[in-house]
Amino acid sequence: MEAEVSKMELMFQKADSDLDYIRYRLEYEIKTNHLDSADLGLSPWTKEEKTAAEQLKSHV
Incomplete structure (x- = not known):
């Protein structure tokens, strides 16, 4: 049971990451590709x- 809980915790951490x-x-793409991104x-x-x-x- 403890192993399953640990596995789920790791899955949630990965999803959050x-x-x-x-x-x-997305922020990087907006900053680098859109000159008007300063208004954002x-x-x-x-x-x-x-x-x-x-x-x-x-990791990707």
């Missing part, structure tokens, strides 16, 4: 966000 990566990727109010990535994005890229 995947959603974060998608968000960061996107904040620059934090150090932690950059690290997380790099880690996710290595």
Whole structure:
């Protein structure tokens, strides 16, 4: 039973990480490909966000 719980926790963590990566990727695409993206109010990535994005890229 404990193994199944651990597996589910890992699956939720991965799903959460995947959603974060998608968000960061969309923000990056908007910032780099749209000149008017300054009106969107996107904040620059934090150090932690950059690290997380790099880690996710290595898993994809």
